[in-house]
Amino acid sequence: MKSIYILAFLFCFSSCKNYVDIATPDGLQDWATVFSTDGSATAAVLDIYSYYDNTTFPTFNYMGAISADELFTTTAAYTEFLNNNVAIASTTNATSLWSTHYIAIRKCNLAIEGIRLSKGMSAAVKDQLSGEASFMRAALFFNMINLYGKVPVPLAVVEAENSGLARAELEDVWSRIFTDLQTAKSLLKPEYPSAERARVNKYAASALLARAYLYQKEWAKAETEATSVIGSNVYGLDNPAVVFKKNSKETILQCYSQAGRSPLAAFFVASGPTVTPRYYFRTGFDLAFEKNGAGADDLRKTNWTGKNNAGIYYVNKYKIMSGSGDEYTVLFRLAEQYLIRAEARAQQDKLNGTGSAEQDLNAIRGRAGLNAKLGLGKAAMLLAIEQERKVELFAEYPHRWFDLKRNAGFSDPSKSRADEVLAPVKGSFWQSTDVLFPVPAPQIRVNPALTQNPGYTN
The missing domain is CATH 1.25.40.890 (Serine Threonine Protein Phosphatase 5, Tetratricopeptide repeat)
Known part of the structure; x- marks a missing residue:
């Protein structure tokens, strides 16, 4: 006692x-x-x-x-x-x-x-x-x-x-x-110390190392750490409909919830068709999602966004707002590791073919039901990876915020990417x-x- x-x-x-x-x-x-x-x-x-x-x-x-x-x-x-x-x-x-x-x-x-x-x-x-x-x-x-x-x-x-x-x-x-x-x-150890991937294991450490090396532009090390996670065969890319379920094979680390629901749902999800949630997509964000060659929507838009009667889109990755459910807040997942490796490989000019940025980028696009992007040069590949991170990782961690801050501008490398993207969006507010x-x-x-x-x- x-x-x-x-x-x-x-x-x-x-x-x-x-x-x-x-x-x-x-x-x-x-x-x-x-x-x-x-x-x-x-x-x-x-x-x-x-x-x-x-x-x-x-x-x-x-x-x-x-x-x-x-x-x-x-x-x-x-x-x-x-x-x-x-x-x-x-x-x-x-x-x-x-x-x-x-x-x-x-x-x-x-x-x-x-x-x-x-x-x-x-x-x-x-x-x-x-x-x-x-x-x-x-x-x-x-x-x-x-x-x-x-x-x-x-x-x-x-x-x-x-x-x-x-x-x-x-x-x-x-x-x-x-x-x-x-x-x-x-x-x-590689094994989790408890059920449901709710405590840290060796691969979670590698996942954060991969992210940290990417931010520090240590491309080879970022690729190595991401590869150790991807190649472990412990995880796999899952159907978008179940990525945020507590038993998803994509999850590397998640936050246990006795009720089986993420606290993020209360902030992001509309509680009814006429309700606007506390946090909702900026106008036009829905246009970031592509259609495939057959005209079908990106499966991430279909499964991870919602729209109320006023036409306002909102984040719908976590859907359970009350009662018992089967969702945990995902902290690290495999898709990010593919995108980390894609960016690290692109920065090392590993653009196309086996073991390339193209291969990793298209693994994520294919899971979303989109056509592959082929034959891109370095600048186009990096822009495609940034776009893929935007539509894959939105409203998870401050991924988008940190991505814009850590990268140089595409049109003007003397500026940050944040200056390029946010100045037109935020207007006079942005400095x-x-x-x-x-x-x-x-x-x-x-x-x-x-x-x-x-x-x-x-």
Whole structure:
């Protein structure tokens, strides 16, 4: 009973510093108790996954979608993201995105160190849990660097040692991400530690490594990691109608839900034919979906979008809004790995034939019922891959938002792709500096070592 109480105390979402102050003898004793057995340590690490199942991850998803060119919103509180005019003041939305990530990072730090020092855990469970916590910390820092650019990298378990940290250089943040992911990959097994692919395994680590290498333009490494996932034969491209079901063979990692429904459905799906959901497609997004040679719609449009009586299209990947269902929020899936490999291969001029970008691109297009694209040159291939990512990964993670930010422009490589695409869409609201969110003003007041991003005034 004591260990359960301590576990809840240490890993609750609390602003009280006592729960992380392990410098005192009592704190150290309590902290050691949490990681004294396989069972209590597992419970502590599983609590980190709550990041994906509360409001934080859904908010992260739709903030990215409206910051890009995917969705509109009927929610007034989020128009600052829609208009790329995020306030630095202590608005709940801007501040919570930063703080909830660092609360989860704090949990990872505690878990990694607690597992390392544990005398009572089995070696196998120590490896698994340390791998999971390392993966989660990398994923959280990956989010933060893509949202804010330079960010603090707190790693200490004693809170005082983390206070006053300045924003780390980008290369240092990326180094931490890759170190954690390589650690996770070395510790985790190919087999899942539980049913339903709801906990991290070795292939999930490779999937995030592939994504991270792609963002860092390490093309050969991105191709290698994506190939390890695709070639594992553990996963397969599934019928679009069942991709977001909890038993889909395409899923690499998903978020368990006791009710069998994703929280994203409540934000994206129209509850009736006359209802406009809180987040819905920008006008014309439906035109991004092609028809095939026979005139039939892209199966992703058929299965993953809906339309109300007013002709407004909305995201319909997750359909169950209430009651019990069979859907989990998908965090990583195989289609993204094909598109990562396609882009990595195209950047290495592996454009056509066996082992090419063309082959990977057409695997995704074929699953959607579309005709193959053949014989494309490099520029056309990269544009086709960007388009395929747009219609495949919409409203999942901030894929589109991050894609526009990480790539150079096609017509003017001196600009970001975000400038090319979003300036015409957002009009006078768009500024080049909008590719990064502002550091919340309350964080700067608490920690003067933090500096503000360009384009924002404290």
